[in-house]
Amino acid sequence: MRYIKWILFISTILEVISIILVTRLIGGGWTLFLMILSVFCGLSMLRNTGISGLFVAIATINSGRKISLYQLLWPFRFVLAAILLMSPGFFSDLIAAILLLPLRGKPLSASYDNSFQHQTSANNDDIIEGEYTVDTSTQDNSAYYKNKKLPPE
Numbered sequence: 001m002r003y004i005k006w007i008l009f010i011s012t013i014l015e016v017i018s019i020i021l022v023t024r025l026i027g028g029g030w031t032l033f034l035m036i037l038s039v040f041c042g043l044s045m046l047r048n049t050g051i052s053g054l055f056v057a058i059a060t061i062n063s064g065r066k067i068s069l070y071q072l073l074w075p076f077r078f079v080l081a082a083i084l085l086m087s088p089g090f091f092s093d094l095i096a097a098i099l100l101l102p103l104r105g106k107p108l109s110a111s112y113d114n115s116f117q118h119q120t121s122a123n124n125d126d127i128i129e130g131e132y133t134v135d136t137s138t139q140d141n142s143a144y145y146k147n148k149k150l151p152p153e
Contacts, residue, residue, distance in 0.1 A: 015089030022090055038093050042085030049078055 023031045056075050060067060077099045084096035 011091065014091040015087070018090035018094075019088070034090075035088055038085045039088075042082045042096075045078065045082035045085065049075065049082070 019031065019035075022034070026034075081096035081099040084092040084099070
């Protein structure tokens with residue numbers, strides 16, 4: 001916890017340095033435009049994800065699929081990247097871009113066996129297995145069809 005103050009102080013200095021370097025490189029107007037654009041990107045990301053991203057993480061945990069910790073934290077990374085995009089400066093935009101990279105990590109747990117993986121993949125098919133029988137001896141609908149009048153052709 002005592003390092004958070006230092007991390008915030010260093011990141012603030014890096015933000016200011018990045019704004020100065022980009023301003024020297026492309027000019028003040030374009031720098032301001034890029035900063036406003038990144039704020040709108042961050043706002044739209046937050047508006048589209050919101051709390052539903054956390055529900056996705058909880059549903060993923062409950063599904064029991066093989067997933068890495070990095071993938072499990074995707075909704076949290078997405079929200080953090082949106083907040084970083086809304087902050088002024090380009091150092092935070094770089095960190096947000098790194099957070100949004102679709103990297104794959106190692107699976108969270110290797111305790112799943114192949115039978116469980118086969119069982120979950122079989123559940124995704126559109127095949128319903130079962131048996132059925134038709135007992136025609138108890139139902140005699142021939143009288144219904146004889147008395148029914150068909151419309152003229």
